[in-house]
Amino acid sequence: MDMRRSERFPLPRREVAQALLADRGHMLVVAGLGSTAWDITAAGDHPLNLPLWGAMGGAASIGLGLALAQPERRVLVITGDGDMLMGLGSLATIAVQQPVNLAIVVFDNERYGETGMQPTHTAHGVDLAAMAQAAGIPLTGTVHDEAGLGAALPVIRGEPGPVFYTIKVRAETLPFELPPKDGAYLKDRFREALLGA
Amino acid sequence: MRDWPEGIYRELSALEVRQVAYVPDAGHARLIMLCAGDAGMRSVPLTTEEEGVALLAGAWLGGERGVLLMQSSGVGNCVNMLSLTQACRFPLLMLITMRGEWGEFNPWQLHMGQRTARTLELCGTIVHRLDEAERAEDTVRAAGVMAFEGQMPVAVLIAQAVIGAKGFGR
Numbered sequence: 001m002d003m004r005r006s007e008r009f010p011l012p013r014r015e016v017a018q019a020l021l022a023d024r025g026h027m028l029v030v031a032g033l034g035s036t037a038w039d040i041t042a043a044g045d046h047p048l049n050l051p052l053w054g055a056m057g058g059a060a061s062i063g064l065g066l067a068l069a070q071p072e073r074r075v076l077v078i079t080g081d082g083d084m085l086m087g088l089g090s091l092a093t094i095a096v097q098q099p100v101n102l103a104i105v106v107f108d109n110e111r112y113g114e115t116g117m118q119p120t121h122t123a124h125g126v127d128l129a130a131m132a133q134a135a136g137i138p139l140t141g142t143v144h145d146e147a148g149l150g151a152a153l154p155v156i157r158g159e160p161g162p163v164f165y166t167i168k169v170r171a172e173t174l175p176f177e178l179p180p181k182d183g184a185y186l187k188d189r190f191r192e193a194l195l196g197a
Numbered sequence: 198m199r200d201w202p203e204g205i206y207r208e209l210s211a212l213e214v215r216q217v218a219y220v221p222d223a224g225h226a227r228l229i230m231l232c233a234g235d236a237g238m239r240s241v242p243l244t245t246e247e248e249g250v251a252l253l254a255g256a257w258l259g260g261e262r263g264v265l266l267m268q269s270s271g272v273g274n275c276v277n278m279l280s281l282t283q284a285c286r287f288p289l290l291m292l293i294t295m296r297g298e299w300g301e302f303n304p305w306q307l308h309m310g311q312r313t314a315r316t317l318e319l320c321g322t323i324v325h326r327l328d329e330a331e332r333a334e335d336t337v338r339a340a341g342v343m344a345f346e347g348q349m350p351v352a353v354l355i356a357q358a359v360i361g362a363k364g365f366g367r
Contacts, residue, residue: 055280065253087248187287191258194259
């Protein structure tokens with residue numbers, strides 16, 4: 001296995017985040033810790049974003065609780081391969097619940113980006129979308145390029161799910177785009193924007 | 198024997214709990230069954246307890262209340278995920294059936310059972326012990342009010358003496 005192949009992946013993660021979040025409407029967004037939290041912030045900080053600064057392994061489960069509580073809203077979880085690998089069991093939990101309004105997108109650069117770009121298990125061939133499918137998530141796929149992204153976008157944004165996509169993104173070190181760090185503030189502004197409370 | 202799980206179920210209903218997340222325990226079996234039979238409650242079985250901490254953060258974000266049911270051994274699985282509860286001031290109501298204390302036959306349960314309350318307290322959780330079945334309703338009600346109104350993690354430890362010590366061939 002070529003451990004450096006992800007440095008040549010065509011899709012830049014910040015552009016993928018932009019595409020996913022353009023004209024986002026009423027969508028609710030949870031982002032896993034590290035790079036994906038910076039990516040959604042680079043696309044535009046928003047009160048209906050919950051960018052995580054920790055809680056590794058928890059992004060998909062937060063999305064599940066939110067999707068069950070808000071069945072009329074699309075819930076999009078954008079997280080990294082490291083976070084998803086730590087929370088693999090949550091794919092089984094989500095498959096049991098079958099929330100039609102939940103989409104999980106893993107930005108897979110095959111690296112632990114915040115800790116020195118060490119290879120994750122996906123660099124060795126572990127296939128997250130196949131694991132999601134095996135768990136029983138009905139709509140899954142892996143995106144490698146612009147054409148694949150174009151085809152996946154409407155599924156991620158609107159098809160009855162649950163939906164799980166791996167998007168292979170280039171391993172690159174980018175400037176930080178930091179969201180607010182105070183978790184209580186992030187939670188309260190989210191609830192105020194969503195519930196008025 | 199007094200039907201304390203039924204009492205807890207009624208309190209959870211009154212607290213408007215909508216998501217019931219759990220890793221099963223024998224001590225929670227009846228409560229899990231009662232909640233599963235309630236159309237107003239969504240049962241969410243977990244693969245590990247920390248999923249429940251994250252799930253219920255998401256539930257609160259979306260305007261719903263939940264409860265996390267687990268055995269004392271599951272507390273250790275939640276330690277880092279409780280940073281989410283703390284950093285964001287999410288409410289979290291946990292009902293924990295105790296193993297590894299009164300009359301425990303399995304030495305492997307002692308590790309977490311003897312450290313459950315201290316582990317939770319180290320993580321900033323308010324801990325109530327339920328040592329008498331008669332106090333089940335008011336203890337859960339009090340814990341729920343503190344969790345949801347105070348936006349705090351609150352745990353009720355249901356003593357092994359209340360549940361009855363487990364043994365093989367029971």
